[in-house]
């Protein structure tokens with residue numbers, strides 16, 4: 001949905017989130033080594049989340065994030081209990097090829113991805129190495145991944161040499177409870 005939020009709403013949300021969200025620079029595990037990730041992030045919601053070999057305790061919902069969550073939940077008739085918020089400070093910040101396929105998301109997760117700030121290219125390809133589809137994500141756009149998206153495809157947010165202002169992306173997710181059959185043992189700090 002290229003214009004899920006109006007231009008004015010997207011601008012207001014970006015300004016509010018920059019003031020409200022305590023971003024930090026998480027570490028990512030690459031070839032067994034922890035390195036600072038090429039972006040800032042914040043995990044918010046009701047459950048601990050574990051990705052790239054590191055556990056993140058959730059911060060409580062802030063007003064703007066909660067309002068965005070409710071609006072997306074109504075539009076999609078879905079419910080989310082966590083959101084990964086990424087801040088790409090400029091065109092050098094990025095995210096490499098991956099799938100959001102952590103076991104605690106379940107087999108076919110519904111993930112709603114809201115973009116604010118600078119338009120950047122979102123890249124998708126079939127696993128393991130299909131042709132790359134490049135989708136520009138303008139501010140206010142909502143991209144929904146569901147069904148086999150995480151099992152059969154990888155996605156990335158490549159860096160760009162073009163000057164790019166800050167961009168915030170929020171991926172709303174549902175972490176499954178302990179009754180889920182594929183639930184891992186509770187995460188305890190960085191592994």
Ligand SMILES: O=C(O)CCC(=O)C(=O)O
Pocket residue numbers: 084086095100113122137155156157169171
């Ligand atoms: O920034 C984006 O559009 C994608 C972010 C993403 O893939 C993620 O947070 O898992």
Ligand SMILES: [Mn+2]
Pocket residue numbers: 098099100155
């Ligand atoms: Mn992702």
